[in-house]
Amino acid sequence: MSSRRVDDLVARDRASIAEAQKIRFFPFAPVAADGAHVIDADGRRLLDFTAGWAVANTGYGNARVRAAILAEVERGSYAGVVSAAIEPPIVLAERLLELTALRRPSKVWFGHSGSDANEALARLVRRATGRSRIITFNGAYHGSTDGSAALSGHTAQARWAASDHAARLPFPDAYRAPGENAAAEEASILELLERRLGFDWPPSDTAALLVEPIQSDGGILAPSPAFLRGLERICRDHDILLAVDEVKVGLGRTGEWFGWQESGIEPDLVVLGKALGAGLPLSAIVGPSEILDVEPSIALFTTAGNPIACAAALGGLDAIEHERLVTNAALVGAKLAAKLRRMAAGRALTGDVRGRGLVLGVELVRDLATKEPADRETAKVCYRAAQLGLAVFYVGMRSNVLEITPPLCLTVAEAEEGVEILGQAIDDVTAGRVPDGALDGFAGW
Numbered sequence: 001m002s003s004r005r006v007d008d009l010v011a012r013d014r015a016s017i018a019e020a021q022k023i024r025f026f027p028f029a030p031v032a033a034d035g036a037h038v039i040d041a042d043g044r045r046l047l048d049f050t051a052g053w054a055v056a057n058t059g060y061g062n063a064r065v066r067a068a069i070l071a072e073v074e075r076g077s078y079a080g081v082v083s084a085a086i087e088p089p090i091v092l093a094e095r096l097l098e099l100t101a102l103r104r105p106s107k108v109w110f111g112h113s114g115s116d117a118n119e120a121l122a123r124l125v126r127r128a129t130g131r132s133r134i135i136t137f138n139g140a141y142h143g144s145t146d147g148s149a150a151l152s153g154h155t156a157q158a159r160w161a162a163s164d165h166a167a168r169l170p171f172p173d174a175y176r177a178p179g180e181n182a183a184a185e186e187a188s189i190l191e192l193l194e195r196r197l198g199f200d201w202p203p204s205d206t207a208a209l210l211v212e213p214i215q216s217d218g219g220i221l222a223p224s225p226a227f228l229r230g231l232e233r234i235c236r237d238h239d240i241l242l243a244v245d246e247v248k249v250g251l252g253r254t255g256e257w258f259g260w261q262e263s264g265i266e267p268d269l270v271v272l273g274k275a276l277g278a279g280l281p282l283s284a285i286v287g288p289s290e291i292l293d294v295e296p297s298i299a300l301f302t303t304a305g306n307p308i309a310c311a312a313a314l315g316g317l318d319a320i321e322h323e324r325l326v327t328n329a330a331l332v333g334a335k336l337a338a339k340l341r342r343m344a345a346g347r348a349l350t351g352d353v354r355g356r357g358l359v360l361g362v363e364l365v366r367d368l369a370t371k372e373p374a375d376r377e378t379a380k381v382c383y384r385a386a387q388l389g390l391a392v393f394y395v396g397m398r399s400n401v402l403e404i405t406p407p408l409c410l411t412v413a414e415a416e417e418g419v420e421i422l423g424q425a426i427d428d429v430t431a432g433r434v435p436d437g438a439l440d441g442f443a444g445w
């Protein structure tokens with residue numbers, strides 16, 4: 001599929017960049033991008049249903065983001081917030097406090113990645129409450145540092161993640177719920193939580209519960225609003241902090257500013273990352289002052305709150321607001337989901353289409369009745385889709401869920417084009433047109 005320049009970059013990347021930080025799905029060497037498209041080294045345009053793992057919410061090359069970054073570079077600015085009061089992070093913090101509108105007087109902590117933010121969150125809530133346990137979920141992905149991996153419950157990390165003070169609950173999966181009764185599964189998980197709090201997870205030693213409003217790397221699992229409200233009620237009853245990890249789904253992707261808003265819950269702490277820096281590395285915790293102020297200098301990074309990254313974030317928030325990207329995510333997302341369902345209905349490999357806004361999942365199975373995960377086929381679909389002009393990755397505890405997270409500026413025509421290609425890729429894989437050997441070095445995770 002690829003001609004010389006992509007092949008050349010892929011070979012040099014193989015020789016020089018650590019495998020430890022790669023998940024590769026197909027020979028991919030983007031050199032430029034605009035809107036919802038990336039252009040590879042051979043000049044091919046690919047429609048991007050990944051947004052670079054949900055980073056490019058504003059679309060690539062956004063004029064507001066670019067102008068904000070250039071202005072900050074021109075001004076020349078100081079490293080970060082550790083030892084100075086500088087304007088871009090202050091303005092961004094004020095903006096995030098306004099957007100999240102948390103119920104208690106709050107502040108903002110800045111980091112570089114979702115991982116460092118979740119790790120800092122764990123340290124801060126333990127220190128502030130004097131309690132050690134944090135309740136998380138199977139299938140959760142909270143990051144790749146030791147502290148954040150310990151909070152996670154993803155199969156991809158099972159081989160090495162240390163399980164620190166995290167206590168895990170099952171996460172609802174409506175497609176695979178026992179007896180196909182999603183509501184009953186959710187109720188039983190809430191019951192289990194109550195039981196454990198009354199037994200071996202005493203609230204007196206439980207600091208917080210950390211949840212993704214839509215579990216994304218776990219396989220695009222969106223629990224019902226009632227489930228999130230149930231978690232909130234139990235947290236309130238037992239005086240446990242409720243923290244939401246919005247690193248992937250926050251900032252407009254669900255069709256609302258934040259993923260928790262659909263359920264009407266009021267979290268105590270919010271973690272942001274990925275799209276926050278609009279392409280530059282930036283993460284944040286928004287949470288109660290009494291927690292984020294618990295002790296000076298116990299969770300700091302030299303370049304955190306970097307003014308160029310914060311300027312990019314402000315440009316990104318402006319773009320999301322003025323270009324009506326939250327509404328677009330809701331409208332185009334609904335149309336995209338409907339098109340995906342129509343595409344899936346006629347095919348034997350497509351077991352389920354789920355999610356909301358522009359965070360959608362398509363689960364592939366070998367048998368619609370047994371739901372046997374079609375993991376190899378899923379990897380081949382990603383490989384084939386790229387050959388046909390669509391970039392899409394997969395996620396899931398069984399490596400069989402296509403993750404559809406395009407830039408929020410996606411148009412209806414682009415949504416149509418993407419679904420068309422996906423349908424073709426699935427048909428090509430079903431017909432055996434993608435050889436096993438194609439996945440050499442591109443088998444994903």
Ligand SMILES: *Cc1c(COP(=O)(O)O)cnc(C)c1O
Nearest residue numbers: 113114115141142143245247248
């Ligand atoms: C990606 C992700 C993280 C980790 O973010 P990094 O920037 O990779 O450190 C944490 N939580 C969720 C929900 C994520 O999707």
